[in-house]
Amino acid sequence: MGRTLTFNIFRYNPSDPASTPHMDKFTLDETERMTLFIALNRIREELDPTLMFDFCCRAGICGACAMVINGRPGLACHTKTKEMPDEITLMPLPVFKLVGDLSVDTGVWFRTMYQKIESWVHTDKKFDPTAQEERMDNGLAEQIYELDRCIECGCCVAACGTALMREDFLGAVALNRLARFILDPRDQRTEKEYFDVVGTDEGIFGCMGLLACEDVCPKEIPLQEQLGKLRRKMALAAVKNILPKFLKKDF
Amino acid sequence: MKIIQTDLLCIGAGLAGERVAIEAADNGFSVICLSIVPARRSHSSAAQGGMQAALGNSAMGEGDSPDVHFADTVKGSDWGCDQEVARLFVDAAPIAMRQMAFWGVPWNRVVPGEQTYYKGGKPFTAFEKPENEGLIHSRNFGGTAKWRTCYTSDGTGHCVLYTLDNRAAQMGVNVVDKVEAIALIHDGDTCMGAIARCLKTGELTAYLARATLVATGGFGRIYRESTNAVICDGGGLIAALDTGVVSLGNMEAVQFHPTGIVPTDILVTEGCRGDGGTLLDKNEYRFMPDYEPDKAELASRDVVSRRMTEHMRKGLGVPSPYGDHLWLDIRHLGEHHIRTKLREVDEICQSFLGVDPVHQLIPVRPTQHYSMGGVRTNKDGAAYGLKGLFSAGESACWDMHGFNRLGGNSLAETVVAGMIIGGKIVEFLKGTETTFSTAAVRDAMNKQTSRIADLVACKHGSENPYTVRNAMFDSIMKGAGIFRNGQDLEKCVGELQEILGRARKVGLRSNGKGANPELTMALKIEGMVKLALCVAYGALKRTESRGAHTREDFPERNDRDWLTRTLATWADGADLPTLNYEPATHTFEMPPGDRGYGGGKIIPMNG
Numbered sequence A: 001m002g003r004t005l006t007f008n009i010f011r012y013n014p015s016d017p018a019s020t021p022h023m024d025k026f027t028l029d030e031t032e033r034m035t036l037f038i039a040l041n042r043i044r045e046e047l048d049p050t051l052m053f054d055f056c057c058r059a060g061i062c063g064a065c066a067m068v069i070n071g072r073p074g075l076a077c078h079t080k081t082k083e084m085p086d087e088i089t090l091m092p093l094p095v096f097k098l099v100g101d102l103s104v105d106t107g108v109w110f111r112t113m114y115q116k117i118e119s120w121v122h123t124d125k126k127f128d129p130t131a132q133e134e135r136m137d138n139g140l141a142e143q144i145y146e147l148d149r150c151i152e153c154g155c156c157v158a159a160c161g162t163a164l165m166r167e168d169f170l171g172a173v174a175l176n177r178l179a180r181f182i183l184d185p186r187d188q189r190t191e192k193e194y195f196d197v198v199g200t201d202e203g204i205f206g207c208m209g210l211l212a213c214e215d216v217c218p219k220e221i222p223l224q225e226q227l228g229k230l231r232r233k234m235a236l237a238a239v240k241n242i243l244p245k246f247l248k249k250d251f
Numbered sequence B: 001m002k003i004i005q006t007d008l009l010c011i012g013a014g015l016a017g018e019r020v021a022i023e024a025a026d027n028g029f030s031v032i033c034l035s036i037v038p039a040r041r042s043h044s045s046a047a048q049g050g051m052q053a054a055l056g057n058s059a060m061g062e063g064d065s066p067d068v069h070f071a072d073t074v075k076g077s078d079w080g081c082d083q084e085v086a087r088l089f090v091d092a093a094p095i096a097m098r099q100m101a102f103w104g105v106p107w108n109r110v111v112p113g114e115q116t117y118y119k120g121g122k123p124f125t126a127f128e129k130p131e132n133e134g135l136i137h138s139r140n141f142g143g144t145a146k147w148r149t150c151y152t153s154d155g156t157g158h159c160v161l162y163t164l165d166n167r168a169a170q171m172g173v174n175v176v177d178k179v180e181a182i183a184l185i186h187d188g189d190t191c192m193g194a195i196a197r198c199l200k201t202g203e204l205t206a207y208l209a210r211a212t213l214v215a216t217g218g219f220g221r222i223y224r225e226s227t228n229a230v231i232c233d234g235g236g237l238i239a240a241l242d243t244g245v246v247s248l249g250n251m252e253a254v255q256f257h258p259t260g261i262v263p264t265d266i267l268v269t270e271g272c273r274g275d276g277g278t279l280l281d282k283n284e285y286r287f288m289p290d291y292e293p294d295k296a297e298l299a300s301r302d303v304v305s306r307r308m309t310e311h312m313r314k315g316l317g318v319p320s321p322y323g324d325h326l327w328l329d330i331r332h333l334g335e336h337h338i339r340t341k342l343r344e345v346d347e348i349c350q351s352f353l354g355v356d357p358v359h360q361l362i363p364v365r366p367t368q369h370y371s372m373g374g375v376r377t378n379k380d381g382a383a384y385g386l387k388g389l390f391s392a393g394e395s396a397c398w399d400m401h402g403f404n405r406l407g408g409n410s411l412a413e414t415v416v417a418g419m420i421i422g423g424k425i426v427e428f429l430k431g432t433e434t435t436f437s438t439a440a441v442r443d444a445m446n447k448q449t450s451r452i453a454d455l456v457a458c459k460h461g462s463e464n465p466y467t468v469r470n471a472m473f474d475s476i477m478k479g480a481g482i483f484r485n486g487q488d489l490e491k492c493v494g495e496l497q498e499i500l501g502r503a504r505k506v507g508l509r510s511n512g513k514g515a516n517p518e519l520t521m522a523l524k525i526e527g528m529v530k531l532a533l534c535v536a537y538g539a540l541k542r543t544e545s546r547g548a549h550t551r552e553d554f555p556e557r558n559d560r561d562w563l564t565r566t567l568a569t570w571a572d573g574a575d576l577p578t579l580n581y582e583p584a585t586h587t588f589e590m591p592p593g594d595r596g597y598g599g600g601k602i603i604p605m606n607g
């Protein structure tokens, strides 16, 4: 202990015409077991009441506090200062719309994403409240859960070169989400229907496979594996989709 | 003035808000949900354990039924609950779980054959019937006669919330996030919606609705130490209380958990103590056996929390920059056990504390965990006091929890209440037309606009909202925490009244533009202090011990005088709530008796 920490924090309030983007410096005495959650709250309460940032669960569960911490996207709530140098630079996540300072609008981005891929179970069955539940293999339930663990923090999107270049790129997170529904027998969509959603440059074919996404994922979701699987599956589906059309042609 | 109109306005997009929204949308009504954060970040996502429903599929749940669930719930509530509501709840819970499964929740399922489970740190085997293969499984939670808690590994709340939010999107529910409701629009008789502030731009909007639902979750953040998300600060309750006519029920009933980690109060599971973890003081002395010779660390949540507080009050806590705490010691369980059986605890210690529990002590303290109190509703979820206003979930006092809710019962409550109350709101929407009074809307909007202008101009003073909040923290934790007594409560109420005066004089240091967080705090501090007063004053007046409400000077549960529910309202300009009482329940399916744990004497109803 006994360190003095220096925080360089990105500042900009788009709602205030007098505000311009710049970096602000704050110093704090480090305390035992300090995290960025504690540090940022102290800065706001003791040094600058206008500082904007997001925390919610402060327990690594909700995904609200993602930001770029010394150059790398990560969750601020489980970043301990004692594992950081005494100079810490904090920037908002790129790709997402800036709300102010370290706060970005992830809600609209993710909502657009899950509307696009229709992230819900597609079925023509009707729920019968008097019937016993449909059975499922526990192993399969656990596999679905593994992919369901994404907390929509946006770190993978922020780290992705393609997402930075193309605004419409769905990102590894969307492909992972879709993979979850492909696994789920309750979802009756066909391969072709899945393909129509992600078999494009906005989806699986836009990805350059550099895997920055998996590197930064705080939940250690196997994004690489899902991307690989999907790419193979979609490539197959692509062939199947093209072939019949091709055969129907008169020549 | 920006005005948006809809059939149903849900203030809150956690499990309760979204489940109600889905019911209304499914019936063809237009629905808007407001949320401070993206819906999926709502606090419901943090619940890891699971939700109770008497499906009885697992070996340890065999013979379970809604009747057994009912008995557990009423006992758990220490007979403080509305038994009619508890009955509605237990009967509908299995349907709600199956519906979640239908919508996509990956519940853990029964695996047939011999299975190894753990109880009290010891493994045992149970035989899962082949004919139950693939049905929804259940795990053990405290205070229940059967294993009844449905779960998805360690992410139940997360999975259920994501599934519901998907469903809401599919049904066309309009979820607007980063928006905070700051006042209800009403004419003293009918609720017509809410005034909300955009947390991206600072802009105010009037949302007009034929029905309005408060589903804003708990208000744990009136305590400094809470397991709740930082957004659980009671916004919806404050708006309801400010109407002057809506009642809050049983605000003094606050549940504490023994092991929140210090400094951030993240919960570590009861499993640590269940598996043999011990609690130590500043001298690394194990003190629990001195207080509870039989059960020591394994006494119930409320008992352990009380003993820890008692011990720290004797000056035996470990001082830290974040206040006193105690130690949880699991080192003797060994590396293998900790890294496998207690993996989640290991991760929390490493990720958030930088503490390795195999070699180091874990700093813990009792921490606020759940708010039994909330907007008092009838069994249909309709709030007392205003037509067209409803409430569901942790923000409501629907009241199946009475003075102590059981683990797994609140997550289940959100979707079950959502289903039942959603249905009632649909009936309401079909049967009523509302005329919106332009005067009421204009008044509500003007009031909020000038409140903000006054805060920015420091018109009533320049008290720092954070300083005022810290004063409230100090006062309520000392006076109306785990242990309560007349003298401390008296003092606490006095202090809080003085703090309320200061809260009315806050002013900003900044310009308040855009998503300004200082303004967000300033707008709610007065309301938070009022909620604190509802808790402390209600606790002072309730001269008995029931469930989580423990009066050292009145250790008996007093059914003769206090088989009642507290109703708090707040008259404009007053500096104390007005308290009234109603019977805890109108029907007795199960007459008052002993809970079977926690000890304590009972003064009988006709004693």
Ligand SMILES: Cc1cc2nc3c(=O)[nH]c(=O)nc-3n(C[C@H](O)[C@H](O)[C@H](O)COP(=O)(O)OP(=O)(O)OC[C@H]3O[C@@H](n4cnc5c(N)ncnc54)[C@H](O)[C@@H]3O)c2cc1C
Residues within 6 Å of the ligand: B011, B012, B013, B014, B015, B016, B017, B034, B035, B036, B037, B039, B042, B043, B044, B045, B046, B047, B048, B049, B050, B051, B052, B157, B179, B180, B181, B182, B215, B216, B217, B218, B227, B228, B229, B231, B232, B234, B235, B236, B267, B369, B370, B392, B393, B394, B395, B407, B408, B409, B410, B411, B412, B414
């Ligand atoms: C750490 C922890 C673990 C838990 N584990 C379990 C468990 O295993 N089993 C169990 O049964 N229970 C558990 N609980 C309790 C349970 O999680 C909650 O009671 C339940 O999730 C509450 O759901 P809700 O829908 O009522 O509110 P929440 O999920 O808290 O949602 C509240 C919503 O209201 C919004 N909101 C709040 N104020 C405003 C405002 N002013 N304007 C607009 N929107 C607003 C929020 O943004 C959010 O969308 C746990 C609680 C904690 C703290």
Ligand code: SF4
Residues within 6 Å of the ligand: A156, A159, A160, A161, A162, A163, A171, A172, A206, A207, A208, A209, A210, A211, A212, A213, A214
């Ligand atoms: S692997 Fe694909 S999705 Fe992941 S970061 Fe690279 S381009 Fe983006």
Ligand code: SF4
Residues within 6 Å of the ligand: A149, A150, A151, A152, A153, A154, A155, A156, A157, A172, A173, A176, A213, A216, A217, A218, A219, A220, A221, A223
């Ligand atoms: S996949 Fe990982 S990094 Fe991406 S949003 Fe989900 S949790 Fe965050």
Ligand code: FES
Residues within 6 Å of the ligand: A054, A055, A056, A057, A058, A059, A060, A061, A062, A063, A064, A065, A066, A075, A076, A077, A078
């Ligand atoms: S605040 Fe929820 S993940 Fe960090």
